[in-house]
Amino acid sequence: MRVLITSGGTTEKIDSVRGITNFATGTLGKLLAEQFLAANHTVILLAGLTALVPDAHPKLTIIKISDVTSLISNITKWTPLSDVCVHTMAVSDYKPVYMTDLDTVKQTPNLTDLLSKHNLEHKISSQQDYQVLFLKKTPKVIAMIKDLNPTIILIGFKLMVDVPTEQLIQTARQSLMTNKADYILANDLNTISETQHLGLLVSQHDIMEVQSKHDIAALIVSKSEETYDNYHDCRNR
Known part of the structure; x- marks a missing residue:
């Protein structure tokens, strides 16, 4: 076999x-x-x-x-x-879509707008105390x-x-x-x-x-x- x-x-x-x-x-x-x-x-x-x-x-x-x-x-x-x-x-079960700082999330009226964004930098800055990571479900x-x-x-x-x-x-x-x-x-x-x-x-x-x-x-x-x-x-x- x-x-x-x-x-x-x-x-x-x-x-x-x-x-x-x-x-x-x-x-x-x-x-x-x-x-x-x-x-x-x-x-x-x-x-x-x-x-x-x-x-x-x-x-x-x-x-x-x-x-x-x-x-x-x-x-x-x-x-x-x-x-x-x-x-x-x-x-x-999930893959990252976009990560940004908490202040940016708070200032975004429609959170679904962030789902079309992508992190272009090779290393996301670690200066902010809090980051929010958006995840998308992967196929089974x-x-x-x-x-x-x-x-x-x-x-x-x-x-x-x-x-x-x-x-x-x-x-x-x-x-x-x-x-x-x-x-x-x-x-x-x-x-x-x-x-x-x-x-x-x-x-x-x-x-x-x-x-x-x-x-x-x-x-x-x-x-x-x-x-x-x-x-x-x-x-x-």
Whole structure:
């Protein structure tokens, strides 16, 4: 199989020296890539700029991803060529539009006028005590994947914080339908640490519990292979 993995996080620039990012390390994406490679599959890893990545391997291609625009460009390129997509990347939900000082905002009668402005300087001045940053929502990348390749096996991730298990499962099932995914790995930030990573791999028919990042990677590799084999068996009948 050719497996496309997204890993780590994206960074949206405010100016040449500042950006909005997140704390994703790419640890799970690295483990997934390593286990797919160990199973003799070809891996294309789209990794955030600071994400952990595996050692060089003849069947591994690593492409560094800066922001959502570069992620979409590479998803568009590689999804039609892949059999499996494991979308673990923590994608920025918003990107900066314009940043200005608080006094300017107060003096602007119609705030929507500021949404058409752009910061032209390489480094925004830090002389003012308060700055206001306008953000715009980014596209949902996972929602694009099945449209680009309807037969791809899609595994998505859903991270929530301090919610009941029933809500975690319900949200995962909603994501399955919304994004036409085959599996969603649902997890709660409160159950993730250096020594454990509790999660639920949810499909239309099953809910499978996992206890660690290694277990998650092993289960995703196994279920990807199983789903791929079943799909091709059905097509060959």
